[in-house]
Amino acid sequence: MDQKENIMNYETVALDDQDHSIVIIDQTLLPGRTELIRLRTAQEIWNAIYLLQVRGAPAIGVTAAFGIYLLARQIQMENIDNAGSDFGAFYRQLTQQREYLNSSRPTAVNLSWALNRMDALCRKAGEEEKRSVAEIVELLHQEAAQIKEEDIRVCRAIGENGLTLVKPGDGILTHCNAGQLATCKYGTATAPIYLGEERGYHFHVFADETRPLLQGARLTAYELHSAGVDVTLICDNMSATVMKKGWVNAVFVGCDRVAANGDAANKIGTSVVATVAKRYGIPFYVCAPTSTIDFDTPTGEGINIEQRPAEEVTEMWYKERMAPEGVKVFNPAFDVTDHDLITGIVTEYGIARAPFTESLAQIRRKKEAASV
Structure with missing residues (x-):
């Protein structure tokens, strides 16, 4: 990407629903080069947070929220015959992924805040409301998007x-x-x-x-x-x-x-x-x-x-x-x-x-x- 492009024209963190990936600016390359990278796996998301490719408490929180949604979708799709429809198995796998992402940066509270917020929604939908795994994944999708929109409103306020x-x-x-x-x-x-x-x-x-x-x-x-x-x-x-x-x-x-x-x-x-x-x-x-x-x-x-x-x-x-x-x-x-x-x-x-x-x-x- 042309380094003369105005950095203010790019989103710091975005979700690509077509590609099922998180798109971030690799901040370790700035200001010399503006490069967008895609995160799909738990390790890629963990590395991006730890290596400061994405940084700043609010941006980390948004990335974590998008990340847990994508990982939930992957669990559903990869285990469509068992964990994909069984909430207990689904939630156990998702909890492992949540704990892994949470270990990437210990000081920024937005990381655990966003993951805990997504977790609370997941448990309520699965345990109290008895929603299907597919419905829960979509709810996580909507919640992650809401966390991003809230961040924009909060920063302006x-x-x-x-x-x-x-x-x-x-x-x-x-x-x-x-x-x-x-x-x-x-x-x-x-x-x-x-x-x-x-x-x-x-x-x-x-x-x-x-x-x-x-x-x-x-x-x-x-x-x-x-x-x-x-x-x-x-x-x-x-x-x-x-x-x-x-x-x-x-x-x-x-x-x-x-x-x-x-x-x-x-x-x-x-x-x-x-x-x-x-x-x-x-x-x-x-x-x-x-x-x-x-x-x-x-x-x-x-x-x-x-x-x-x-x-x-x-x-x-x-x-x-x-x-x-x-x-x-x-x-x-x-x-x-x-x-x-x-x-x-x-x-x-x-x-x-x-x-x-x-x-x-x-x-x-x-x-x-x-x-x-």
């Missing part, structure tokens, strides 16, 4: 709420990629930026490069630039400088999991940005779909942080190895930003502020009321 926190011409700093490439549209942290761009706000955005995987450099800077946003790429250790100069009026970041007390896990380095922002009196906002809020985890201490391969630090992106052979490497994919460093958590149901235990619970009640 986050954008509208986030836009109330800034004014035209503001400087905004963001870390990692919480943009369209991490969701199905708009992004989370970038949603206010895109909506502002549509309305003539002309923000000045600073994108941290985000070591070691450079999602800010490869993805955020790429998509914002493609969308015509005024974006400046900076190294991670330059954030204090641009803040001290008065160029940043607000920080917007995404997240992979929010604990009940407001502690938020996001790409490694986020807590550093939050600490520096507090030093210079700059509001720090976490943009979080309510699906990323984990009320079963009281504090950030309970969030399992994924450890990534050492080669991502010592070799990736370099022509030659840039660290001595045998040196020890600590490479956590995420860190946890303490809630006292967070000005507000922007959700689709409003903005939570301290004390977060209370405000997030109120957000939860709003969501429950809306779903009745």
